[in-house]
Amino acid sequence: xxxxxxxxxxFQLTEPFTEEKxxxxxxxxxxxxxxxxxxxxxAVHKWLSDGNEPPKAEVNLQNSIIYHCGPVMxxxxxxxxxxxxxxxxSIREEPYQAKIIERFGLKAVIGKGxxxxxxxxxxxxxxxxxxxxxxxxxxxxxxxxxSVEGVYGLDTFxxxxxxxxxxxxxxxxxxxxxxxxxxxxxxxxxxxxxxxxSVVEKIGK
Amino acid sequence: xxxxxxxxxxxxxxxxxxxxSAELPNDVFESIESGRKQEQEGSSAKYxxxxxxxxxxxxxxxxxxxxxxxxxxxxxxHFPMKTDYELLQKLIxxxxxxxxxKGYLRQNxxxxxxxxxxxxxxxxGAPVIHAEPWKKDTFEIKLMLKGGGxxxxxxxxxxxxxxxxxxxxxxxxEKCILDAVQNAQGKGCGPGILGVCxxxxxxxxxxxxxxxxxxxxxDKNKNPELAKxxxxxxxxxxxxxxxxxxxxxxTTLLATKxxxxxxxxxxxxxxxxxxxxxxxxxGAVMSxxxxxxxxxx
Ligand code: SF4
Numbered sequence: 001x002x003x004x005x006x007x008x009x010x011f012q013l014t015e016p017f018t019e020e021k022x023x024x025x026x027x028x029x030x031x032x033x034x035x036x037x038x039x040x041x042x043a044v045h046k047w048l049s050d051g052n053e054p055p056k057a058e059v060n061l062q063n064s065i066i067y068h069c070g071p072v073m074x075x076x077x078x079x080x081x082x083x084x085x086x087x088x089x090s091i092r093e094e095p096y097q098a099k100i101i102e103r104f105g106l107k108a109v110i111g112k113g114x115x116x117x118x119x120x121x122x123x124x125x126x127x128x129x130x131x132x133x134x135x136x137x138x139x140x141x142x143x144x145x146x147s148v149e150g151v152y153g154l155d156t157f158x159x160x161x162x163x164x165x166x167x168x169x170x171x172x173x174x175x176x177x178x179x180x181x182x183x184x185x186x187x188x189x190x191x192x193x194x195x196x197x198s199v200v201e202k203i204g205k
Numbered sequence: 206x207x208x209x210x211x212x213x214x215x216x217x218x219x220x221x222x223x224x225x226s227a228e229l230p231n232d233v234f235e236s237i238e239s240g241r242k243q244e245q246e247g248s249s250a251k252y253x254x255x256x257x258x259x260x261x262x263x264x265x266x267x268x269x270x271x272x273x274x275x276x277x278x279x280x281x282x283h284f285p286m287k288t289d290y291e292l293l294q295k296l297i298x299x300x301x302x303x304x305x306x307k308g309y310l311r312q313n314x315x316x317x318x319x320x321x322x323x324x325x326x327x328x329x330g331a332p333v334i335h336a337e338p339w340k341k342d343t344f345e346i347k348l349m350l351k352g353g354g355x356x357x358x359x360x361x362x363x364x365x366x367x368x369x370x371x372x373x374x375x376x377x378x379e380k381c382i383l384d385a386v387q388n389a390q391g392k393g394c395g396p397g398i399l400g401v402c403x404x405x406x407x408x409x410x411x412x413x414x415x416x417x418x419x420x421x422x423x424d425k426n427k428n429p430e431l432a433k434x435x436x437x438x439x440x441x442x443x444x445x446x447x448x449x450x451x452x453x454x455x456t457t458l459l460a461t462k463x464x465x466x467x468x469x470x471x472x473x474x475x476x477x478x479x480x481x482x483x484x485x486x487x488g489a490v491m492s493x494x495x496x497x498x499x500x501x502x
Binding site: 113 | 247249252253256257259260263264267269270271272273274308311352354369370372376379380383384387390391392394441444445446447448449450451452453481482483
């Protein structure tokens, strides 16, 4: 039996997020996540790499999923609501990501635009996947956030950079780096470069 | 300008910003729809295109930004000769501040020296306003919001370019444009639209390439040679297999729009601007009283 249930073409990745579950995924797979995502972008990645860590009682990074996202948040009464929550470009975190995957046993990283060799290797070694959300789809993705469960570092990092705890349901992504050393970005880039060569030849001198 | 005209213009400008930020123009949406139909059922390209279409629908219904990066604010305007242009500029800035407060625009303008966000989208170079007076008594206000992700994958080539095998001719131009598409991969949130300028200098070339985005996706270039190149670039780019978001697939480019400027004999630039699928541009004609008379897209 497959490790993850497939509903309408999308594998359902639910809590607890385990190595077995993410290792069952391969590049090109469509996935819907249900459970907790933790946002983190430039400031947080730098801060974690400097050896810092949020108190576990507030934010538990162990075995978690980090989402490269600076959401637009509004406060309604006591609760926060995400009004836009699309991915931001991931490659900026490339210098930090591999170490953070190792240290916290991250099970997935979500973002857009793909990541580099160090992250690909860390995914393979430590059992993690890179999941690509649809860039620009701020509204669809915000609708899949069912509640905001908390925030850490709002004062130090500011709203877009803080660690937001987002409870999501069927949050749609595509696996572009799997835990077996494959990167869809590498494949598409190499294949399109080959095709470009033949197009350039066709255009001629 | 009397008080009523000022108030009407301000309100009309805010409405132009709202509509631009929340609603994809029809010509763009239709082109995305036909891209979606081409992608194979069950593929990740189709999956991405479905999500994009849903996003367009939700943003419009909720009057919320299509994408959270509401981009660089670029105005292209015509105004009656007798208008106090300084005042008009002030009104535009005021409208941007109002639209930011209402959440149609994200706080998106950062001081390049201190890194501080101005908080209201106003600052040196923000907004960008291209303005020309005209003989009519109406105002024409066009607006484009261009996100950072796609702006980052724009490129400028100086011909000849041996790396891409491009000589100083139209064949060389075409090779450069396709090279830019291959380099961009999915990073500009494709499927994308290209604006290209052949010639000009480094500054005017990029500016003219961006102005191409004011053209409708469906229009045809009046210059037959450029019309031919627009079609062939789009067709060839779509054989590269980059696809939506770089997931692989058929829809890499929705359209290519090309213009040309004279150049000095020593320079031969090809400037390529990339626009993401969240192609936000709108425009309106406003009456002498400043009320919106007609939408342009
Ligand atoms: S490139 Fe366009 S769609 Fe992508 S994040 Fe930027 S503005 Fe949004």
